[in-house]
Amino acid sequence: MWRLLVRSCSSSSSRQHKQQQQRLAAAVGSRCYTIGGTTEGGSQKKHEELQARLPPFVPKPEPVTIVHKQGMELLHDPWYNKGKWSMVPTVSSTAFPHSERERMGVRGLLPPRTTTLQLQEDRIMAAYKHGVVLVKPEDVATGGVTSEMARKWKVLQDLQNRNETLFYKLLLDNFAEMAPIIYTPTVGWVCSNYHNLYRRPRGMFFSSYDKDHMAAMVYNWPQDDVHAIVVTDGSRILGLGDLGINGMGIPCGKLDLYSAAAGFHPSKVLPCVIDVGTNNAALRADPLYCGLDQPRITGPAYYELVDEFVNAVMARWPNAVLQFEDFQMAHALTLLQRYRDHHLVFNDDIQGTAAVALAGLYGGLRVLGKPQEALAEQRIVCVGAGSAGMGVVRQIAAGMVKRGGLTPEAAASKFWVLDAQGLVTQYRPGLPGYVSRFARPTSCSVAEEGDGLLDVVRKVRPTVLLGLAGAGKLFTTEVLSAMGQHCERPIIFPMSNPTSKMECTSQEAISVTGGRCVFASGSPQPSVELDGKTYVAGQANNLYIFPGLALGAHIGKTKIVTDNMLMAAAEILPQLISDKDVAAGLVYPSLEDIRLLSAEIAAAVIKTAAADGHVCDEAAAAVAAGHVQLLDWVRGHMFTPTYSSLAYLPPGIKE
Numbered sequence: 001m002w003r004l005l006v007r008s009c010s011s012s013s014s015r016q017h018k019q020q021q022q023r024l025a026a027a028v029g030s031r032c033y034t035i036g037g038t039t040e041g042g043s044q045k046k047h048e049e050l051q052a053r054l055p056p057f058v059p060k061p062e063p064v065t066i067v068h069k070q071g072m073e074l075l076h077d078p079w080y081n082k083g084k085w086s087m088v089p090t091v092s093s094t095a096f097p098h099s100e101r102e103r104m105g106v107r108g109l110l111p112p113r114t115t116t117l118q119l120q121e122d123r124i125m126a127a128y129k130h131g132v133v134l135v136k137p138e139d140v141a142t143g144g145v146t147s148e149m150a151r152k153w154k155v156l157q158d159l160q161n162r163n164e165t166l167f168y169k170l171l172l173d174n175f176a177e178m179a180p181i182i183y184t185p186t187v188g189w190v191c192s193n194y195h196n197l198y199r200r201p202r203g204m205f206f207s208s209y210d211k212d213h214m215a216a217m218v219y220n221w222p223q224d225d226v227h228a229i230v231v232t233d234g235s236r237i238l239g240l241g242d243l244g245i246n247g248m249g250i251p252c253g254k255l256d257l258y259s260a261a262a263g264f265h266p267s268k269v270l271p272c273v274i275d276v277g278t279n280n281a282a283l284r285a286d287p288l289y290c291g292l293d294q295p296r297i298t299g300p301a302y303y304e305l306v307d308e309f310v311n312a313v314m315a316r317w318p319n320a321v322l323q324f325e326d327f328q329m330a331h332a333l334t335l336l337q338r339y340r341d342h343h344l345v346f347n348d349d350i351q352g353t354a355a356v357a358l359a360g361l362y363g364g365l366r367v368l369g370k371p372q373e374a375l376a377e378q379r380i381v382c383v384g385a386g387s388a389g390m391g392v393v394r395q396i397a398a399g400m401v402k403r404g405g406l407t408p409e410a411a412a413s414k415f416w417v418l419d420a421q422g423l424v425t426q427y428r429p430g431l432p433g434y435v436s437r438f439a440r441p442t443s444c445s446v447a448e449e450g451d452g453l454l455d456v457v458r459k460v461r462p463t464v465l466l467g468l469a470g471a472g473k474l475f476t477t478e479v480l481s482a483m484g485q486h487c488e489r490p491i492i493f494p495m496s497n498p499t500s501k502m503e504c505t506s507q508e509a510i511s512v513t514g515g516r517c518v519f520a521s522g523s524p525q526p527s528v529e530l531d532g533k534t535y536v537a538g539q540a541n542n543l544y545i546f547p548g549l550a551l552g553a554h555i556g557k558t559k560i561v562t563d564n565m566l567m568a569a570a571e572i573l574p575q576l577i578s579d580k581d582v583a584a585g586l587v588y589p590s591l592e593d594i595r596l597l598s599a600e601i602a603a604a605v606i607k608t609a610a611a612d613g614h615v616c617d618e619a620a621a622a623v624a625a626g627h628v629q630l631l632d633w634v635r636g637h638m639f640t641p642t643y644s645s646l647a648y649l650p651p652g653i654k655e
């Protein structure tokens with residue numbers, strides 16, 4: 001240390017400098033130290049030489065502020081917070097250096113990348129001078145989100161930051177209208193621009209930097225009783241690809257729906273992101289990006305981190321249901337299989353989407369006036385062999401076995417699955433097990449390995465066309481027209497999100513098929529007027545399933561989420577469509593009734609889990625009491641956004 005100090009000094013003749021030299025000499029006393037390799041000891045001349053080279057002393061007290069707050073309380077104090085709590089986009093709070101985060105109990109409450117006061121100021125100046133461009137033309141192109149939708153999102157976001165009770169009352173009272181603003185498609189734009197829009201930390205941020213700290217840092221979250229956690233690693237956000245830590249917008253949006261749709265108390269839900277880096281070079285290069293500046297960690301190190309996260313949150317909040325969301329296929333299924341027998345977890349993209357697709361097909365059969373058994377007669381083309389596509393195919397096949405009486409092999413023969421390389425057949429080397437079961441046999445006739453969608457549709461003449469590729473307009477006019485030519489009432493579900501990644505619009509499908517198709521899409525679509533008739537578009541989105549499924553699993557204390565529970569959710573949903581809506585061609589019930597739908601799904605899930613012998617005694621008693629009592633019991637657990645009287649409890653006094 002002395003060596004460094006001495007070598008970095010420079011000469012000065014100031015009085016302060018001399019005082020500093022004297023103080024240093026006194027402090028050093030007769031201690032031996034090295035200058036340029038020579039050992040010195042008490043020589044006045046050498047002292048003077050040394051002191052002459054020391055930097056000047058500047059009497060400047062270090063700016064330390066004594067704080068009597070830590071953690072969330074600190075972040076919520078605009079004076080101590082090192083972010084901007086303003087109405088303009090900025091990187092909030094991230095100017096806390098890591099050592100200080102540790103000291104102040106805010107580790108995990110902020111994104112991992114730190115910024116500077118200067119960068120924050122530059123951003124504010126830019127917004128001050130040039131205004132905030134909320135939606136750029138390219139955002140509309142990539143996300144299908146207009147300035148008007150972004151403006152509404154901002155109004156709701158500001159309200160949520162101010163008054164959660166009012167936010168949830170508004171959302172619940174206007175659910176169908178506002179779901180597209182807090183959820184898809186607007187949430188896709190929010191994630192793409194999260195680093196620009198970020199104002200206030202929400203949820204917990206875990207990163208590879210936190211390795212070996214997660215079990216402790218979860219205690220920085222102030223709520224002891226968390227009921228639902230949604231986590232992403234940002235690797236496949238909707239159909240928008242790797243958005244790194246920006247993917248945090250998705251757990252936030254999903255949990256808004258947990259509270260609005262299923263009545264989870266907003267203070268008891270926890271959005272989480274695990275930042276293992278990103279392969280999105282543009283984001284990493286952006287100075288405002290608040291995630292780690294490193295490529296994604298893969299392999300065993302990745303699984304060690306996710307294991308640590310799961311163990312940490314499950315140890316602190318053993319009653320929580322944990323939803324995995326928007327993990328890329330390379331990890332999604334492996335993670336689900338890794339935890340599903342040990343914890344109350346599910347993967348929404350694999351399982352929630354599967355259940356909503358099967359529900360939509362049962363709804364479609366109702367529209368066509370056919371029983372559920374008719375599922376087994378369908379020929380189904382699915383474009384997209386990823387986590388969502390294969391989850392959907394597997395669930396529909398299970399429905400064919402259960403309702404249609406087919407063997408698993410016969411059910412598999414009803415599917416033609418395409419990925420980015422075209423039709424998937426057994427010719428394909430290295431097919432993972434979850435795909436190979438549905439790969440067409442090589443001896444098969446009509447369609448061949450690698451065939452494009454149009455060829456497959458012409459050769460196979462499917463009755464159902466599903467889109468889960470996240471690749472945009474794959475259901476071209478030719479494809480839609482071919483669907484309409486061989487099938488009187490084709491079922492067409494372009495399920496990819498957000499709007500810009502959907503395989504076709506409602507207008508395209510309905511006009512090309514002359515209004516004959518049964519249509520539902522992943523993101524909401526407008527009604528279509530054709531020849532004086534109005535065709536209403538349904539929404540084939542897992543938002544119908546996950547709130548009620550999670551509620552049933554949580555309050556029923558089912559310990560795990562089974563395939564039977566998912567099947568129960570898929571089977572109950574189409575029974576809840578009103579006859580009027582069926583007559584209008586809708587394959588899903590109205591979103592205006594979302595609380596009722598979630599309660600019915602939760603009840604169905606609990607009944608199934610009870611039959612399989614894994615619910616808590618209270619839930620078992622509610623099931624035994626009958627359906628009406630069970631529904632009442634479920635609803636009794638739902639949060640209702642109303643104001644209540646506040647009572648003050650001084651510190652140290654127990655409730």
Ligand SMILES: NC(=O)C1=CN([C@@H]2O[C@H](COP(=O)(O)OP(=O)(O)OC[C@H]3O[C@@H](n4cnc5c(N)ncnc54)[C@H](O)[C@@H]3O)[C@@H](O)[C@H]2O)C=CC1
Binds near residue numbers: 383384385469
């Ligand atoms: N409506 C809903 O509730 C849900 C919709 N999704 C959407 O499904 C889409 C896919 O999600 P994941 O399966 O998780 O993604 P993924 O990345 O796991 O799979 C994508 C699949 O699409 C294939 N693909 C890509 N481009 C293609 C092309 N041009 N032609 C044919 N196939 C192509 C890929 O080869 C891969 O098999 C996303 O857009 C996502 O937003 C996902 C979950 C729920």
Ligand SMILES: CC(=O)C(=O)O
Binds near residue numbers: 237239522541543
């Ligand atoms: C809806 C959904 O979960 C997705 O598009 O990924």
Ligand SMILES: [Mg+2]
Binds near residue numbers: 326
């Ligand atoms: Mg998803």
